[in-house]
Amino acid sequence: MEKFNLKIKYNKQDLQLEVKEYIHHSHQRCKLEVYQDDKLLVSFNPDDHETLSVCQNPGGLDDKLVHLIADTIEKKIDLFG
Numbered sequence: 001m002e003k004f005n006l007k008i009k010y011n012k013q014d015l016q017l018e019v020k021e022y023i024h025h026s027h028q029r030c031k032l033e034v035y036q037d038d039k040l041l042v043s044f045n046p047d048d049h050e051t052l053s054v055c056q057n058p059g060g061l062d063d064k065l066v067h068l069i070a071d072t073i074e075k076k077i078d079l080f081g
Contacts, residue, residue, distance in 0.1 A: 006034075006072055010065055017041070019073060030055035034069055042066055044073070 006017040018035045030043035032052065041059030044052040052070040061069075 004076070006069070006076070008068060008072055010068060017069070021077070032073060034073075042069060044070060 002021040002023060004019050004021075006015075006019055008015045008017060015036065020033045020035065022029055022031055022033075031045050033043040034041050036059075039059070040056075042057050042061055043055040045055045047053040052074060054066060054070075057066065
């Protein structure tokens with residue numbers, strides 16, 4: 001498992017997030033999980049179109065924030081290389 005931090009500005013707030021990437025993930029677990037203060041917010045899996053798709057959204061985040069997080073992760077790491 002790899003970990004890295006993300007800083008995202010959303011609705012005039014600075015969000016400090018931690019991303020956990022499970023390099024050898026299986027179908028029982030999502031490949032990427034995003035946490036804030038040790039609380040799981042959202043998780044993603046790469047899809048066939050080389051973008052991230054929501055796996056789970058236990059934090060109930062709105063779609064705009066989910067897409068912003070996914071876009072930021074896609075720019076930060078190479079999921080498909």
